[in-house]
Amino acid sequence: MTGRYSILLLLPSALLGASLDLSHATIKLPRAPTPQALTAATLLIDEIRARTYLTLNVKQMTPAQGTTITLVESTEGKPESYKIATTATGITLTGTAPRGLLYAAGKLLRSLDMKRFSAILPTELNIASAPATALRGHQLGYRPKTNSYDGWSVSMWEQYIRDLAIFGTNAIELIPPRSDDAADSPLFTLPPMDMMIQMSRIAASYGLEVWVWYPAMDRDYTTDASRDKAVAEWSEVFRQLPRIDHVFVPGGDPGHTRPAVLLKLLERESAALRRYHPKAGMWVSPQGFNEEWLQEFYQLLKPEPTWLTGIVHGPQVRPTIAQLRANVPQRYPIRNYPDITHSLQSQNSVPDWDPVFALTLNREPINPRPVDMRKLFLEARPDTIGFLTYSEGCNDDVNKIVWSALGWDPNADLHEVLLEYARYFIGPEQAQSFSQLLFDLEENWRGPIATNAQIEKTLARAQAIEKAAAPRDLLQWRLQQALYRAYYDAYERRRFLAGDPSVRVNEDLRTRVFALAEALFQSIRMQLSVPLYRAISRDRGATLDNIDWPITDRKPAPHAGPGALYDDLGNPANEPHLVRNATVRTGFGSTLAVKDGRSRLATFTVEEALYDAPLVLRYPNLDRVARYRVRIIYGGERTRPERLVANEKYEVHPMQKIEDLYAPLDFDIPQQATASGELTLTWTIPPGLGGNGRQNQVAEVWLIKQ
Numbered sequence: 001m002t003g004r005y006s007i008l009l010l011l012p013s014a015l016l017g018a019s020l021d022l023s024h025a026t027i028k029l030p031r032a033p034t035p036q037a038l039t040a041a042t043l044l045i046d047e048i049r050a051r052t053y054l055t056l057n058v059k060q061m062t063p064a065q066g067t068t069i070t071l072v073e074s075t076e077g078k079p080e081s082y083k084i085a086t087t088a089t090g091i092t093l094t095g096t097a098p099r100g101l102l103y104a105a106g107k108l109l110r111s112l113d114m115k116r117f118s119a120i121l122p123t124e125l126n127i128a129s130a131p132a133t134a135l136r137g138h139q140l141g142y143r144p145k146t147n148s149y150d151g152w153s154v155s156m157w158e159q160y161i162r163d164l165a166i167f168g169t170n171a172i173e174l175i176p177p178r179s180d181d182a183a184d185s186p187l188f189t190l191p192p193m194d195m196m197i198q199m200s201r202i203a204a205s206y207g208l209e210v211w212v213w214y215p216a217m218d219r220d221y222t223t224d225a226s227r228d229k230a231v232a233e234w235s236e237v238f239r240q241l242p243r244i245d246h247v248f249v250p251g252g253d254p255g256h257t258r259p260a261v262l263l264k265l266l267e268r269e270s271a272a273l274r275r276y277h278p279k280a281g282m283w284v285s286p287q288g289f290n291e292e293w294l295q296e297f298y299q300l301l302k303p304e305p306t307w308l309t310g311i312v313h314g315p316q317v318r319p320t321i322a323q324l325r326a327n328v329p330q331r332y333p334i335r336n337y338p339d340i341t342h343s344l345q346s347q348n349s350v351p352d353w354d355p356v357f358a359l360t361l362n363r364e365p366i367n368p369r370p371v372d373m374r375k376l377f378l379e380a381r382p383d384t385i386g387f388l389t390y391s392e393g394c395n396d397d398v399n400k401i402v403w404s405a406l407g408w409d410p411n412a413d414l415h416e417v418l419l420e421y422a423r424y425f426i427g428p429e430q431a432q433s434f435s436q437l438l439f440d441l442e443e444n445w446r447g448p449i450a451t452n453a454q455i456e457k458t459l460a461r462a463q464a465i466e467k468a469a470a471p472r473d474l475l476q477w478r479l480q481q482a483l484y485r486a487y488y489d490a491y492e493r494r495r496f497l498a499g500d501p502s503v504r505v506n507e508d509l510r511t512r513v514f515a516l517a518e519a520l521f522q523s524i525r526m527q528l529s530v531p532l533y534r535a536i537s538r539d540r541g542a543t544l545d546n547i548d549w550p551i552t553d554r555k556p557a558p559h560a561g562p563g564a565l566y567d568d569l570g571n572p573a574n575e576p577h578l579v580r581n582a583t584v585r586t587g588f589g590s591t592l593a594v595k596d597g598r599s600r601l602a603t604f605t606v607e608e609a610l611y612d613a614p615l616v617l618r619y620p621n622l623d624r625v626a627r628y629r630v631r632i633i634y635g636g637e638r639t640r641p642e643r644l645v646a647n648e649k650y651e652v653h654p655m656q657k658i659e660d661l662y663a664p665l666d667f668d669i670p671q672q673a674t675a676s677g678e679l680t681l682t683w684t685i686p687p688g689l690g691g692n693g694r695q696n697q698v699a700e701v702w703l704i705k706q
Contacts, residue, residue, distance in 0.1 A: 020091070020121040022112070023054060037071050039206060040093070040101040043162070044069070044109065051114035051427075069093065069108075071101055080170065081130035084108065091125065099170060099207050103129075103408075106166035110420040113428040129408070135335060135386025136407035137171030138164060138400050139213060142195045144185035147364055147393035147541025151187035151525025154198045160394075161202050166424070167401045168408040171209035173248070173388045174199055176237050179215055180254040186534050187525060197240055204243035211246045211388055212237075214269075215254045221265045230265060235272040246281040246309065247273055248335075248388075251297075252288020252690070253316050259289070259297040263305070270307040281309030283335065286324075288316045291612075291688030298327045308332065313380075314390060315339050315347035316692045318611055325383040336380050336387040340399040343367050344588050345637065345694070347390075348376055351586065352572045354449040355601045356496050358588050360546040361488070363539040366481045368398035368438045369445075370414050377406045394524055395541055397478060398438055415439075425478045430465050437461050437482050444489045448573065455493045462486035477524040484516040484528075488543065496551055510547065517544045538591075546591075554597040558664045558702075560631055565703040567617060570605025577701075583613035587697055589635045589661065598662045603635040606697040615683040615696050619703060624677045627706045628669040634658045635699025642696070645682050646673035655686065661699075669703075679703070 033041065049055050068090035075097055082104035083094040093108065095101030107129070113120045140161070144150050152160070161172060177183075177192035190198070203210045214234065220226050238244060249255075249266055257265070262284070270282035286297045301308075311328050313321045314337030325334055339347040342363050350357075350369070380387070389396075389403055398421070405417040418435035426434045440458040449455070462483050466474070473479060491509040498505045517533075520526035527535035528544040535542035560566070568574040570586050578584070587608040593599035609615040622628070630652065634642065639659050644652040650670040673679055685695045 018122075018124050020086070020124075022048065022119040022121065023052070023117060025119075034073055036095065036097060036099070036101050036207065037073055040071055040095070040105040043102065043105045043166070047109050047166075048112070048114065048119050052117055052119050054117060054119065071095070071104075073097065073101060078130040081128070082107070083128045084125045086121075086124040086126055091121075099165075102165060102206065103131075103168060106168070109166055110424050113423070115427065115429070131168065131170075131408045132410055133381070133386040133407035135171055135209075135388065136169055136404050137173060137209065137211065137386075137388035138169060138403075139173040139175070139388060139391050140199065141173075141175035141179075141213070141392065142188075142192060142199065143175055143179060143181040144187075144536055145181045145392060145540060147395055147528075147535065148524055148526045149393055150185040151189065151527070153189045154195070154202075156524075157195070157199055158202045161199070161206065161208070163425075164400065164404065165206050165208060167421075168404040169208070169400075171211055171245070171388055172199070172203050173211040173213050174241075175213050176234075178217060178233070179213075180217070182536075187527070193237070193240065196237070197242065200241040200243050209245040210241070210243045211248055212241070212244055213248050213250070215250055216257050216262060216265060217254055219256065221257055221261050227265055227268060231268050231272050234269050235275070238273050238276045241277075244273065244277040244280045246283055248283040248285070248312055248337075250285050250287045250312070250314075251293075253692075255288065259286070259293055259300055263300055263308075267305065267307050282307060283310045283312050284308065285312035285314055285337065286317055286319075287312075287314060288690050288692075289318065290690030291318065293690065294318055301329055301332065304329050304331055310335055310385075312337050313384070316690075318690070318693065321380060321383050333385045334383055336384045337390055338376060338380060338387060338403075339390040340369075340373060340376075340403065341367070341389075341391045341393065341396040348372070349585065349587070350445050352447070353445060353586065353588075354447070354452075355570075355588070355605050356449045356492055356551045357445060357489070359551055359591050359594060359604070360492050360549050361543050362546060362591065364392065364395055364541040365543050366395045366485045368441050368482070368485075370398060370402050370418060370438060371442055373399050373402040374406060374414060377403055378410065381410065393541060394477075394526065395481075397481070426476060427473060430468060430473075433461060433465050434479070434482070437465060437486070441482060441485050441489075444485075449493050449496055452493070455489050459486050459490040474519075475523060477520060477526075480516055480519050480523060481526075484513060484520060487513045487516065488547070491547070492551070499552065513547060514544065549591070550595050551601075553600040553602075555600060557600060557602065557700075558631065558633070560702040560704050563705055564631075565619060567701045568602045568605070569607040569698050569700065571602065575607065577617040577619055577703075578607060579616040579618050581613075583609050583611075584615065585610070587636065587694055589637060589697075589699065593662060599635065603633050603662055603699045606635045606699045608636070608694050609683075609696040611689070611693040611695075612685070612687045613696065615698055617681045617701060619679040619681075620677070622674050622677050622679055623705060624675055626674070627671050628674055628679070629704050629706060630667050630669055630681065631700075631702040631704060632665050632667070632698065633662060633700040634665070634697065635661050636697030637694060640695055640697075641686055642698075643684050645684070646670060647678075647680050648682060652681070655684075 070092040072094040077096040080099045081096045082100040085092045093104035095104045200210050273280050310333040312335045343350045405412050422434040423431040443454045494506050517528040521533045527533040530542050587606045589604050641655050641657050643655040650673045652667045
């Protein structure tokens with residue numbers, strides 16, 4: 001069955017060649033539109049007005065009296081699919097419930113050239129489109145830990161949720177008032193529960209799914225009293241929210257409840273959830289589980305409890321998605337929960353990031369990474385129903401759009417995706433330049449800062465866009481973000497090349513970075529400084545506080561003598577003996593240790609092998625009769641146990657806790673290990689550990705001939 005609703009657009013000059021001028025359109029709405037049709041119509045009216053200053057008049061007219069945009073609501077075809085057809089008399093948008101018309105309107109808006117007093121569709125649109133991925137969502141947590149969200153008003157949230165929907169998002173994930181955060185923020189515009197209610201209402205008004213990330217925070221859920229308390233607390237949240245489609249409970253980070261106890265609690269919580277939201281699902285992840293708990297989790301799933309809806313894979317989950325799928329009953333779908341917001345010490349850190357950027361931009365900078373995001377999306381796509389990304393602010397806005405676009409079409413051209421992003425949010429005049437700037441910013445982080453000439457080219461492009469921008473365009477926060485990063489990156493490179501961090505260079509760049517930080521606080525409440533904007537910490541997006549961070553070594557390297565074979569692990573240009581594979585990646589230690597002189601830059605960077613995987617160095621062509629010793633600086637994030645073995649059978653040092661991460665440790669290599677002229681050094685950790693998996697870390701190694 002099909003319902004037909006029309007928006008009639010009367011144009012003074014109708015079609016201009018292949019283009020359609022909507023600048024002076026008159027709209028006819030149906031007398032009794034469905035919510036889907038009304039939402040799509042309202043979206044078109046509001047967003048055209050916001051960009052063109054044109055308020056389209058609403059009148060009742062017959063279709064024959066003017067050019068039309070006809071909205072057709074269909075129950076046939078794949079859910080959320082749509083068609084757009086341009087004819088001699090206008091445009092027809094056909095959408096399949098529940099959200100097809102919403103996405104058709106979004107595609108039309110992304111295709112329009114909208115300027116002051118002008119809205120032109122430059123070419124005909126004739127497409128049929130359906131999403132390839134069922135779940136396409138993002139976590140939007142109103143909590144103090146985020147770099148911006150805690151300062152947003154209800155209207156700001158509505159605009160952002162609408163923006164995401166226009167690019168194909170169909171779900172958002174909320175966070176309850178009690179999580180691993182402070183109870184309050186000086187930037188809150190509403191109490192957390194009140195804002196959670198509003199965000200659920202907003203999502204419901206657009207027909208989007210509402211998920212709730214609900215950590216099991218208490219230390220003990222083994223007694224009836226503790227479970228009763230938790231059920232009462234969660235039930236009160238469930239009761240107040242207008243819409244909940246699913247609840248996701250992470251097994252860890254935060255959380256510390258073994259699987260048998262956790263699932264017993266969640267069975268009761270799922271019953272409480274369905275009292276208020278009868279069709280809502282309950283999901284859980286084995287996040288942070290050690291090997292023992294993981295195997296227990298698998299065993300608990302074998303009876304296939306019916307109250308459980310699905311399983312989530314995300315940060316700190318030991319098995320891969322494919323391994324999880326192989327061990328989880330087929331009745332349970334798997335949802336991906338990828339980290340798109342953090343740039344270091346995270347699930348998806350920037351590969352081989354220069355330590356200067358790691359020190360200054362740190363964990364949560366403005367981070368458009370379109371090429372990296374496509375790679376991560378395609379790797380994670382098999383065996384899942386889709387994704388709700390892990391996000392802690394608007395620093396990852398470009399990444400959200402890329403994931404939503406690829407969720408709709410995994411073969412989407414990234415250049416076209418970012419061109420639509422630039423056209424819609426910045427404007428048609430600079431769409432090409434701005435979309436390229438987003439790619440350039442990702443290239444700024446490729447390779448050593450000293451030799452990356454792209455950084456200066458990126459700044460030049462950004463400054464050209466800035467110079468050509470109209471005053472209204474300069475108020476756009478997405479433009480401000482890109483400019484901030486371009487100026488910041490260039491300033492840090494010039495400071496590094498100057499060699500002396502105590503000498504101020506390019507004060508004009510530094511001044512502009514501060515000005516853009518203030519602009520971003522005013523426009524989107526981005527907290528780029530702890531003292532100025534009440535950010536929660538330096539690594540939570542407060543990059544302005546790191547702009548003058550020490551980026552040269554304050555203490556010399558340990559002297560190893562002539563001829564020592566050296567690996568600066570974490571520096572791809574200087575780790576000749578590292579055996580690379582899929583489990584090995586670059587990691588980082590403490591920025592504070594660099595600042596106070598305990599750690600050099602070489603010690604700040606490490607190579608890490610995830611979970612139980614070994615870290616291996618291989619040395620060919622050694623002197624068969626000489627004796628060798630190895631000097632190690634372990635570095636890394638925290639004290640931890642490590643074991644070192646030569647040629648897989650000679651113990652160099654036993655499993656021991658590394659207490660001082662920055663002290664050089666010397667060990668003799670058994671002569672038998674080098675008698676063949678080849679040496680393999682293998683580092684391991686105790687098997688089966690839980691947590692984030694970043695345990696097996698080594699910063700610097702010297703092989704010294706005695």
